[in-house]
Amino acid sequence: MEDKSPFAISMEGISKRFPGVVANNDIDFGVRRGEIHALLGENGAGKTTLMKILTGLYQPDEGQIRVDGRAVTVRSPRDAIDLGIGMVHQHFMLVQSHSVAENIILGLDAPRFVLNLGQVERQIAKLADQYHLQVDPGARVWQLSVGEQQRVEILKALYRGARILVLDEPTAVLTPQEAEELFKTLRSMVSEGHTVVFISHKLSEVMSVADRITVLRRGEVVDTVAASETSKEELARMMVGREVLFRVAKRDSSPGEVVLEIDGLRALNDKGLEALRDVSLTVRHGEILGVAGVAGNGQRELAETVVGIRGVTKGRIRVDGSDVTNKPAREVMDRGVSYVPADRMGAGLVTNLSVAENLILKCYREPPICNGFFLNAEAISAHAEELVRTYDVMTPGIQTRARLLSGGNLQKLILAREISSRPALMVAVYPTRGLDVGATEAVRRLLLEQRDAGGGILLISEDLDELLSMSDRIAVLYEGRVMGVRDSEEASVEELGLMMAGTAPEDEGG
Amino acid sequence: MDSGRERTIRAWPGFSVRLEPRLKVPRWLRYAVPALSLMIALILGMIPMLVQGINPLTGYRDMILLAFGSPYGISETIMKAIPLMLAGLGVALAFRMLVWNIGAEGQLYMGAFGACLVAYTWPDLPAWILLPAMIVAGFVGGALWGAIPGTLKAFLGVNEIITSLMLNYIAIQWVSYLVIGPWQDPTSLGFPRTTRLSESATLPVITGAWYLPTVVALVVVGAVLSYWIVRRADHTGERVKLAAGFVLLTTLSLGGIYFLDGRRVHLGFVLGLAAAAVLSVLLSRTRWGYEVRVIGENARAAQHAGMSLKRNIVLVMMISGGMAGLAGMSEIAGNLHLIKRMFSPGYGYTAIIVAWLAKLNPWGVILVSLLLGGLYRGSDAIPGAPKALGMMLQAVIFFVLIGGEVLVRYRVRWDRGS
Numbered sequence: 044m045e046d047k048s049p050f051a052i053s054m055e056g057i058s059k060r061f062p063g064v065v066a067n068n069d070i071d072f073g074v075r076r077g078e079i080h081a082l083l084g085e086n087g088a089g090k091t092t093l094m095k096i097l098t099g100l101y102q103p104d105e106g107q108i109r110v111d112g113r114a115v116t117v118r119s120p121r122d123a124i125d126l127g128i129g130m131v132h133q134h135f136m137l138v139q140s141h142s143v144a145e146n147i148i149l150g151l152d153a154p155r156f157v158l159n160l161g162q163v164e165r166q167i168a169k170l171a172d173q174y175h176l177q178v179d180p181g182a183r184v185w186q187l188s189v190g191e192q193q194r195v196e197i198l199k200a201l202y203r204g205a206r207i208l209v210l211d212e213p214t215a216v217l218t219p220q221e222a223e224e225l226f227k228t229l230r231s232m233v234s235e236g237h238t239v240v241f242i243s244h245k246l247s248e249v250m251s252v253a254d255r256i257t258v259l260r261r262g263e264v265v266d267t268v269a270a271s272e273t274s275k276e277e278l279a280r281m282m283v284g285r286e287v288l289f290r291v292a293k294r295d296s297s298p299g300e301v302v303l304e305i306d307g308l309r310a311l312n313d314k315g316l317e318a319l320r321d322v323s324l325t326v327r328h329g330e331i332l333g334v335a336g337v338a339g340n341g342q343r344e345l346a347e348t349v350v351g352i353r354g355v356t357k358g359r360i361r362v363d364g365s366d367v368t369n370k371p372a373r374e375v376m377d378r379g380v381s382y383v384p385a386d387r388m389g390a391g392l393v394t395n396l397s398v399a400e401n402l403i404l405k406c407y408r409e410p411p412i413c414n415g416f417f418l419n420a421e422a423i424s425a426h427a428e429e430l431v432r433t434y435d436v437m438t439p440g441i442q443t444r445a446r447l448l449s450g451g452n453l454q455k456l457i458l459a460r461e462i463s464s465r466p467a468l469m470v471a472v473y474p475t476r477g478l479d480v481g482a483t484e485a486v487r488r489l490l491l492e493q494r495d496a497g498g499g500i501l502l503i504s505e506d507l508d509e510l511l512s513m514s515d516r517i518a519v520l521y522e523g524r525v526m527g528v529r530d531s532e533e534a535s536v537e538e539l540g541l542m543m544a545g546t547a548p549e550d551e552g553g
Numbered sequence: 554m555d556s557g558r559e560r561t562i563r564a565w566p567g568f569s570v571r572l573e574p575r576l577k578v579p580r581w582l583r584y585a586v587p588a589l590s591l592m593i594a595l596i597l598g599m600i601p602m603l604v605q606g607i608n609p610l611t612g613y614r615d616m617i618l619l620a621f622g623s624p625y626g627i628s629e630t631i632m633k634a635i636p637l638m639l640a641g642l643g644v645a646l647a648f649r650m651l652v653w654n655i656g657a658e659g660q661l662y663m664g665a666f667g668a669c670l671v672a673y674t675w676p677d678l679p680a681w682i683l684l685p686a687m688i689v690a691g692f693v694g695g696a697l698w699g700a701i702p703g704t705l706k707a708f709l710g711v712n713e714i715i716t717s718l719m720l721n722y723i724a725i726q727w728v729s730y731l732v733i734g735p736w737q738d739p740t741s742l743g744f745p746r747t748t749r750l751s752e753s754a755t756l757p758v759i760t761g762a763w764y765l766p767t768v769v770a771l772v773v774v775g776a777v778l779s780y781w782i783v784r785r786a787d788h789t790g791e792r793v794k795l796a797a798g799f800v801l802l803t804t805l806s807l808g809g810i811y812f813l814d815g816r817r818v819h820l821g822f823v824l825g826l827a828a829a830a831v832l833s834v835l836l837s838r839t840r841w842g843y844e845v846r847v848i849g850e851n852a853r854a855a856q857h858a859g860m861s862l863k864r865n866i867v868l869v870m871m872i873s874g875g876m877a878g879l880a881g882m883s884e885i886a887g888n889l890h891l892i893k894r895m896f897s898p899g900y901g902y903t904a905i906i907v908a909w910l911a912k913l914n915p916w917g918v919i920l921v922s923l924l925l926g927g928l929y930r931g932s933d934a935i936p937g938a939p940k941a942l943g944m945m946l947q948a949v950i951f952f953v954l955i956g957g958e959v960l961v962r963y964r965v966r967w968d969r970g971s
Contacts, residue, residue, distance in 0.1 A: 061573070102571065352856055373859030384857060393851045404847065404858045413840045420838075 049112065051076040051207055051238045052097065052128075057106035059092055066092040068262045070106070074207070079229055079239045081253035081270075083246075085282055085480060089262040090242045091133075094209050098123040098130040110207075129200025130209040135192050139185040143167065143178055147199045170201055173235070175228050189339065190221040197228070208232065210241040214248055218337045219507075219540040226252045244282075246275045258282055282480070293491055296515045298327035300363075302468045302499035303349065308358035310348045318344040320523040321358070326468065326499040331490070333514030333531065334503040335539055341523035342503045343385065346472045349501065350382040351375035363467055376405065379467035383457050383474050385503075387450075391457045394446035398438050399427035401445050402460050434459035434489070451482025458489050462498075469493060472503040487513060507536050521545045572963040582961055590957035594950040601945050607938060616931030626930065628816035632888055634926030636661065636880040636900040638825040641907035641918040642832050643695075643876030649836065649913050650849040650869050656702060656717025657877040658901025659724030660695035664878020665885045666728055667694025669747065669892055673736070676751035683753050687882055688824070695878020696871040698724060703870025707863040713870070721901070729894045736892070745894035756819040756887035767823060821883030826919065828876060833915040845869060877901060898929070899944070906951045 052074045059067040067089045074080045082090045095101045097108065099117035108115055110126045117123050120130070137146050144164045164180040171178055176194040184192060193213060200208055210229075214222040229239050229252060243249050249256055250270055258265040258281040265281045303326040312318035318341045326332045336342055347353035349360060351372040360368045362378045384390040392401050403412050403423055411422040427441040436455045438448055445453065454474065461469060471490060475483040490513065494500055504510050510517050511531050519526040519542040526542040599609035620630045640657040647654035668691035675683060702716035729745070731737075736747040759767045836842035848855040848865055856862060880900060885892055907925055911917030925947065932943030 350857070371859065371861075372857065376859050382857060386853075389851070390853045390857050393847050393854050395850045396846065400843070400846075403843075404854065407840060407843055407858075416841075417839050418843060 048075045048077055050074065050109070051111060052240075053109045053112075054093070054097065055107045055109070057093065057096060057103045057108075059089075059096060059101060059103050065262050067096070067103070070259075070262075070264050072257055072264065073267070074238055074240055075255070076238055077233055077236055078254040079233055079241070079252055081249040081256045082240060082242045082259065083244065083249050083256055083278060083282060084259035085244060088259040088282075090259055091211055092262075093259070094130065094211060094240065094242060098128055098209060124200075124203045124205065127204060127206040128209065129203055129205030129207070131193065131196040131200060131211065131213060133211045133215065135196055137184045137192060137195060139183075141184060142180070143182055143184065143187075143195050143198075144180040146184060146195060147180075147202050151203070167198060167202065170198055174201065174231055175224070189216045189337070190218075190224070193217070193225070194228075206236070207238045207240070210239070212242055212244075214243070214245065216337075218543050219536070220544050221337075222248065246278050249278065250275055279480075293512070294495060296330055296494065298330040298515065299497065300328050301325050302328050302363055303501065304359075304361040305349070306359045306361075308345075308348060308360065309356045310344050310353055311356060312341075312344055317356075318523050319348065322520075322523070322525055323358075324501075324518055324525065324528070326501050328467070328499050329494055329497050330516070331494050331500040331502050331514045333510035333517040334501065334520055335505075335507060335510050335517055335543055336520035337505065337543055340520045340543075342472065342520055344523075345520065346382070346384070346470050346501070346503055349375075349468075349470050350380055379465075381405070381461035381464055381466035381469050383454075383461055383469065383471040385472040385476070387453050387457060392445050392453060394453075395444060397442045398431065398436070398445055398448070398456065399423050399441040401456060402427045402430050402441075405460055405464060430459040430463055433463075435485070449482075451478045451485070454478060454482065454486055455489075458486060462489060462493050465496075466493075466498055468499045468501065470501045470503075473505065474502070475504070475506070475509060507539055510539075511536070519543055571966040572959070573966060575962060575964050578961055586957045586961050587954055590953045591950065593957075594946075594953040597949045597953065598946045601942060602938070605938060605942075607935065612935055612938070615935050616928075619933075619935075620927035620931040625816065628818045630923065630927045630930045631818050631822055632926075633929040634922040635819075635821040635825050635887065636884045636897070637903055637907050637922035637926055638919050639821070639828060639880035639883060640877040640901050640904035641911065641922050642825075642828050642915055643873040643880075644904045645908035645911060645913040645915065645918050646832060646836075646845070646876070647869055647873035648908055650845045650865065651852070652703070652706070652866055652869055652873070653714045654699065654702070654717050654870060654873045655714050655905065656699065656720050656874070656901070657880075657904045658897060658899065659717070659721035660698045660874040660877035661881035661884070661897055661901045662721075662724040662728045663698040663881070664691040664695035664875075665881035665892060665896070666724075666731070667691050667878060668882035668886060669736075669750070670694075672750050672754035672886070673748070676754060678753060680753035680757075683751075684756065684886070687754060687886055688879065691878045691882025692875040693878070695881065696875035699870040699872075699874020699877070700867060703867040703874075706870075707866040717870075725895065728892060728896075732892050732894050738891070747892045749891050750886065754886060755890050756821055756883060758817060758819050759822065760816070763820065767820075817888075819883070819887035821887040824879065824883055825922075828879065829915040829919050832876075836915070841868075877904070880904075903929075903947065906947060910951065910954060 050073045052072075054070060054072040057067050057070040057072070058065070070089070070093060072082075072093065082093065084090050092101060096103050097117065099119045099122050102118070108117060110128070115122075115126060117126065117128075123130070138149065141149070144160055144167055147167055148158075148163055167180040170176070171180070171194075174197075176198055178187070178191050178194045178198070184195065187195065193216070197208065197210075213225060217225060226248075229241070233239060241253075250273075253270045255267060255269050256273065256278065257267040258278060260282060268277075303324070305322055305324045308319050308322040309317065310319040322341070322345065324332065334342060334345065344353060348355050351367065351370055351374065355369050358368070359366060362375070362380055365378065367375045367378055367380075388394055393404070400423070403426060406412055406426075407418065411419055412426065413419065424441060430436070431438060431441060434455050436448075436459060437452050445456065448456065458474070469490075474490065475486050478486060487509070490500060490502070502510065502514060504513075511534065514531045516528055517531050517534050517539065518528045519539060521543060522545065526545070526547060529539070595613065602609040602612045619626050621627055640661055643660070644654055644657050668687040671687050671690040672683065675686075678686070698720060699717070701720060702711070702713040705711035705716055706713040732745045732747055738744070738746055738748040757763050836845065844855065844860050844865055847858065848860060848862060852862060881897070884897065884900070889896055903925060907918055907921045911921040928943055928946055932938060932940075932946065935942070
């Protein structure tokens with residue numbers, strides 16, 4: 044029956060070139076009225092670019108957009124909303140100190156002069172009710188959880204009269220339960236006659252909510268299929284162009300001595316609020332301890348206190364038995380702790396410097412790289428050549444600026460640097476986030492090799508599949524507390540999901 | 554692929570301008586755009602001249618002739634360029650680490666103060682002891698003045714732009730107090746100036762016995778540098794560029810040397826060139842220079858690598874201030890031979906422009922300071938032109954060149970409505 048409904052949007056022959064990259068190449072993309080349409084593809088496949096063209100943030104080099112069969116030009120997000128198309132971006136565009144209602148009417152012409160916020164709030168409440176988007180219109184945005192902020196973004200689009208809603212990776216920041224709520228909302232919107240396009244690279248959610256799925260690969264459409272007529276395996280094949288292993292082959296671990304001992308750790312976040320509350324964990328040599336949790340529940344602070352760039356207010360951290368609590372980062376580094384930060388470009392690399400210069404970031408003080416005061420250029424080059432070869436970093440040369448490398452190669456660059464120092468303990472935060480399947484596999488293999496070589500790894504990730512397949516044990520953080528630690532063999536996604544949402548497991552005594 | 558930010562500017566209905574970031578900047582564009590910008594700046598600079606009733610064409614001709622048209626002109630241009638290059642190098646170093654030292658002017662005054670303190674205390678020491686001591690004192694004077702905003706920023710998070718700027722006024726007034734107070738020349742009939750420095754406290758002019766050694770030293774330094782620069786380049790293109798830059802530099806310095814004999818150019822010029830060489834090696838070849846570059850590009854990554862931001866902020870402000878202090882020392886010991894009230898015509902501020910136009914590159918600073926020195930000299934001497942003309946031209950050039958950067962980094966596309 045859905046095949047009969049007319050196209051709400053059709054994009055015909057869309058091409059968009061950026062200098063050096065063809066982001067979209069002759070793409071034909073049609074969304075039927077009243078369906079949930081998933082746009083699936085790896086990072087860099089061109090999904091976001093295509094949707095930015097639809098919502099007027101980019102102009103296509105070639106091609107035609109039709110809305111309800113009528114040819115249109117979308118020059119700006121304003122034009123898009125006039126056509127009834129609203130977009131919820133991956134990074135929310137909200138004013139933190141304003142209330143929900145104020146954010147929603149921001150930039151609208153409607154109240155010309157006199158602002159009746161009460162009336163607006165009532166309208167928002169009505170909309171929220173209609174689509175199961177529970178949020179208090181009077182609340183300030185900074186008080187809201189990530190899931191609630193996303194609801195505000197959706198309400199914002201609906202309030203502006205969007206009939207077609209585009210969501211860019213909406214579940215990336217949500218717990219499994221919150222994601223389920225979101226899908227409920229999307230279904231109720233569709234039943235009210237709205238049309239939804241959502242961008243994703245997660246196969247399972249695409250299969251469970253979408254009516255039809257369009258797969259992009261390297262800027263081109265592979266195919267558009269009905270969810271009922273395909274399978275995860277087929278979609279994965281279309282996405283990457285080859286069969287994918289969903290689990291990395293992992294040998295049994297043989298944990299040794301304790302390398303990291305965290306005892307009653309407390310620390311503050313950047314706002315001065317307590318982010319870690321009495322965290323105690325241990326990691327052994329030759330073991331991966333996974334840390335699960337929704338982003339913002341203390342993971343970042345945990346990693347930063349361990350590597351010594353965030354102060355500890357209470358508790359102890361020991362590495363190989365020696366106390367490193369509140370020791371400067373350099374001293375912790377010298378004890379054999381290495382760090383793969385979540386924010387690669389922001390904290391792990393200096394993208395304007397060369398590959399070679401990035402590779403010495405942690406060892407520039409030691410011979411042979413540095414002889415007292417001067418740096419040794421030959422040693423730097425030799426070091427870089429060797430790491431680039433060993434870790435298979437794809438780069439035009441070691442003098443190439445790091446910014447010109449792809450996301451996967453940037454991550455390999457960091458891993459090469461951090462593993463090559465043969466660390467006793469490695470803290471890896473979201474190491475595969477944003478990487479395509481090939482690069483993800485490579486990064487996971489490197490981490491497992493490091494484990495098998497006797498290193499301890501504290502692996503922080505928001506991807507439960509990754510944690511289950513990589514870790515030996517999994518700890519769950521919720522609001523700065525450890526909700527429990529499970530052997531990954533015995534853990535289930537459902538139980539971990541509940542713990543991530545703050546429900547204490549029944550069999551935990553204390 | 555989201556490759557940076559694209560901006561659309563709607564000029565008028567049905568017509569808009571788009572700025573698309575370039576991933577790769579064509580080489581010719583890097584030179585064509587600044588050249589074009591300079592031309593536009595010169596055209597804009599005609600306006601104030603026309604207002605003053607000066608024929609801009611003869612005005613520019615006079616300026617160029619005056620600054621570069623005769624041996625005397627060139628040597629006077631170099632005289633103006635010396636404080637600009639020393640202070641400019643200091644500013645460039647601080648800006649490399651994103652520490653916004655706006656206080657070069659004040660540090661220059663404090664450097665002059667430090668140098669003169671030594672010179673007036675021990676006027677009879679032989680030159681070979683006194684001059685190095687004055688150089689050290691000048692550096693220390695500027696360095697301590699720079700350490701104040703540096704320390705405040707590092708440990709209390711106080712904005713260094715404000716503090717370094719405010720300290721300029723204190724330094725200038727402090728020196729003004731000295732020249733009308735305790736240090737005033739009793740024979741000056743009330744003029745705000747100090748006693749002349751002793752013979753051994755003045756930087757020798759590059760002539761006579763100093764001439765040949767200076768030329769030889771410059772050639773040796775140039776040869777070593779050229780070898781080092783060319784070896785350091787990795788791509789052929791870069792090699793050509795560096796070699797060309799070097800040839801330009803040698804011609805300039807050798808040409809300068811040719812004109813120096815019997816003029817006023819003093820050893821401060823050699824000091825400036827040496828400072829550029831030291832800074833360039835410091836930045837690209839040493840552990841500390843690596844830290845400065847990493848912190849400047851990405852402070853968080855630097856922290857993750859265990860670098861101390863606080864220590865480096867203070868250190869960079871001190872060395873930056875010290876270099877500006879050297880500018881003050883050389884201006885007094887080499888050019889004026891005494892301190893006058895407000896003796897610097899804003900060298901410390903122009904140094905900011907020098908550093909920026911040189912893209913914070915030490916050798917670029919030398920080149921740009923020679924050009925802006927020519928502007929100081931040229932605008933000084935146009936008959937009927939106001940003093941401020943040089944400043945105006947400086948400002949216009951600066952604005953247009955910085956504005957032109959957009960064209961280098963972005964591609965402009967015009968859309969006519971469909």
